[in-house]
Amino acid sequence: MAWYAKTRFYHIADLTTWQLYPCAETFNKVHRLYRPTKMQLQHQYPGIIDWIPFSSIRDRLIQFHAANPHIDHIFCDAVSSYVVEARMSDLIRDTPATKVYIRVTDVAKSISTEECKDIDPFTVLPAQDMASLFSSPACSRAVFRLLNMDHGVSHYKLDPAFFGTYPELFDPEADITAKGIPLRPDVQVRLTYPKPLDLETYQTYRSFIHFSISAPLSVTAATV
Numbered sequence: 001m002a003w004y005a006k007t008r009f010y011h012i013a014d015l016t017t018w019q020l021y022p023c024a025e026t027f028n029k030v031h032r033l034y035r036p037t038k039m040q041l042q043h044q045y046p047g048i049i050d051w052i053p054f055s056s057i058r059d060r061l062i063q064f065h066a067a068n069p070h071i072d073h074i075f076c077d078a079v080s081s082y083v084v085e086a087r088m089s090d091l092i093r094d095t096p097a098t099k100v101y102i103r104v105t106d107v108a109k110s111i112s113t114e115e116c117k118d119i120d121p122f123t124v125l126p127a128q129d130m131a132s133l134f135s136s137p138a139c140s141r142a143v144f145r146l147l148n149m150d151h152g153v154s155h156y157k158l159d160p161a162f163f164g165t166y167p168e169l170f171d172p173e174a175d176i177t178a179k180g181i182p183l184r185p186d187v188q189v190r191l192t193y194p195k196p197l198d199l200e201t202y203q204t205y206r207s208f209i210h211f212s213i214s215a216p217l218s219v220t221a222a223t224v
Helices: 002-007 013-020 036-040 047-051 054-063 071-081 104-108 131-137 137-146 158-167 199-223
Strands: 082-087 100-101 182-183
Touching: 002 036, 013 047, 013 199, 036 054, 047 071, 047 082, 054 071, 071 082, 071 158, 082 104, 100 104, 104 131, 131 137
Parallel strands: 100 182
Antiparallel strands: 082 100
């Protein structure tokens, strides 16, 4: 939930609402990247696949992993592999304008939800060195804002390392693999895998469902 709040993945709420109440009204609110493919409409599969914003990945998950009891692990690995491309010179001082990519989770770990608010990234960046991008909350916050990491998946691609683990999910025709040099901390952050269902986990799911239903209404009311 902390990652969800930082990245402002509020369009996931619309997707979840459609999953809970499938009808034309809720479907029309689903973000275009999450609209079901022909394969999704023709097959039954674990609902968590719907949460992947890349259609080629969803289709291949249905094809190769629909019966995989650890499908939630693959989902967490995919989310942990979301990256944004950038120019090195914008992030690190005295470096060339080489294309690089950086994982969202690696940047988000150093900042609190409150620190994701308005900031002029050019007052902090470029940083003195790469390590500062991940160890300094101010630098991490500036990178987060500069690369629009809170503007949703339209800016996201996947770390090529993801396809090293899951080569069967790679589609050469889909332009979703990041290009350039990876910028990484010494230890990369990964979403933890879900625990077996217990009362605490059950309450977490109930809270998320409640949020998914109420958040779109709150956002609509605030913009009217």
